[in-house]
Amino acid sequence: MKPLLLSVSGSRFLITSTGALYIKDVQNEDGLYNYRCITRHRYTGETRQSNSARLFVSDPANSAPSILDGFDHRKAMAGQRVELPCKALGHPEPDYRWLKDNMPLELSGRFQKTVTGLLIENSRPSDSGSYVCEVSNRYGTAKVIGRLHVKRKLDSWKVAGKGGASRMVGVGQKLIFIFPRSLLLTSQYLTYIHVFNIM
Template identity: 65%
Template sequence: MEDGLYNYRCMTRHRYTGETRQSNSARLIVSDPTNSAPHILDSFERREVMASHRVELPCKASGHPAPKYRWLKDNRPLEPDTRFRQSVTGLLIERAQPSDTGTYVCEVWNGYGNAEVVGRLLVKEPLKVLVSPQKVKGSVGSQVSLSCGVTGSEEYQLSWYRNGELIYPSNSVRMTGQNRENLVMAGMAKSDGGAYQCFARHGKMSAQDLVQVILEGQKVQYFDIDK
């Protein structure tokens, strides 16, 4: 390293008087890099992105010699895709798709060791809600079961409404499932007929769907909810 063969000084000059001063000399010592195992500098545990948007999964490491990188998704080497690009700071994914959701591993290694970054990517779609069955006809005293399917997010809050009024669990009303997505009503009274809505919310996103439960000639009513 030729820069290490010379002595260096700092010289200053006064703007108005022209007087100059000089520091003591110093020598720059340039040494070869120390061999070292990779050390993670930037990582991630979870990323969320809307479908069709761009996202970066950070993975950057130091080490000497310069470490190499390899990405895996759900424990398999990442399939070649023109939307995926390894950058100096991580993995760039263009136009993210719901199928890109999964657990990603960034493997980093050189001749002196290895390290890894593990994180989960969730590609979200707009919330969609579908209640089934879409139309229910029954009689007084019967049992009615409705199911609410939600897509677009793994996490959401769910509420049930009858004719615009929030439904609460009771002796005759049960809500089952991890997010109360199943509504089971026993001993239906004639007043229990009408419009049933499932309303889902996640952050700023929301969606709903409606079905009609008709009991013994009851008139169909329509309601809209904006909670």
Template identity: 55%
Template sequence: MGLVICAPTPSFACNRFSLTSFGALYISDVQKEDALSTYRCITRHKYSGETRQSNGARLSVMDANESSPTILDSFQAGEINAGQSIELPCAAGGYPSPTVRWLKDGRPLPSDARWTRRLTGLTISDLRLEDSGSYACEVTNSFGSKEVSGQLHVIDPLRVTLSPKNLKTGISSTLFFTCSVEGSPEYSISWYRNTEPIVPDQHMSIQGQHNDTLQITAAQKLHSGAYQCFATRKGHTSQDFSIILLEDGTPRIVSSFSERVVNPGEPFSLMCGAKGAPPPSITWTLDDEPVVRDSTYKTSQYTLSDGLTVSHVNVSSPLIRDGGVYRCVARNSAGSAEYQARINVHPE
């Protein structure tokens, strides 16, 4: 079996042998000694490393006869994402060896470092949308000419964003996922959970003009998992994913106030902190009547990065009637929790 080694420095022999991106071997300026070798191709699996070897082939080399060009390998049409590379094959035979000329949309190719003319065809790297068009390969010698042409369509690659990301929330929540797609139009969207296609049911529905929204109503613990959104167009696919964790998110009071006695006119502040999933909202009552924000009562609420919701009631100038049982109630879609204590307002 003959083996051509092209390192460290390419030799004349190496320059005569060309291997295409799709596995074809071409030999230019064929010599009689090329018939002394047996040629085989060896493939290696990308992931497993397993190798396979083809049957051997011998080359018959005869004296050259003058002939018009023949095209040994050609292309017709192709669609590819921008940013990738492609080889447009145009391997020609004939004697004398034909010259090759490439045209784009009927004009000779301009100079561009991304375009490489090879014995086996034209290689275009870092494809751009403007590279789309009609490509023609003309091969000519003193006995005639041949031409092959085809269309190249460069498309903007699909880009998918699924939101929200890595969501942790409570059972019974209503969730919305949005699959945003940029790039080529006329795509289709499909949804998966834990690698299985999502089948709409009483809890899960797929909505939107392009099926770009997934709604989960009254979510249960079994709805936890990895969600994927796939956008597909003519065999081109892009996807994004989100991890959802559903837990018992019933609120719980984690910080509160204690019973006390204050003098009339002596300002006081009450604080209530609660956690839950989703983060709860907190309301206040005084003797079972809602505390209304006004000139006497100032309320505030915020949620910290760790999910703790904190609420305050500030009473700037309390009267005796502002004493009583203050209750804070934390609520979310999973349930509620409350805490209460008496604040007495009377003179010492």
């Protein structure tokens, strides 16, 4: 019998940026299928697929939360969107609470709680720190503890010329650096410009 190929879609299904599949409000019929992840390379078109997985659906039993997905450390550049995963299994459905540097995090504006964790839009260096996701129901508590480091964008470059001469240039600006005629390309010497990042 030829296998049935269905694309996962709908409000109950969510595929994260890391490729994890989450199913909300699991139904008995979700256990009738095999699940497989298929990826396609955006430039070459090459496809790869994972091994198949089966979901076994049972009646819910009361249980304390157990972590399904979390993080230890994340790095990002300022301005990027950052996802901090925190997902737990438990019954009744657990509640989630986020803390930054041991203080409750206000989930509004750039900080949004999602089905899979915490989403930070337009990240800033000040967002760096320790994050805790507390998951709890009446049967217990679980935690995800991790650190986020947001690097500041490079604001300027230093261009070095002969004798250590330098110019400061802002990002997006133009620079014309005129070198002495004696430094031009000759048959004996290859002239080059060394550009390096200021650390």
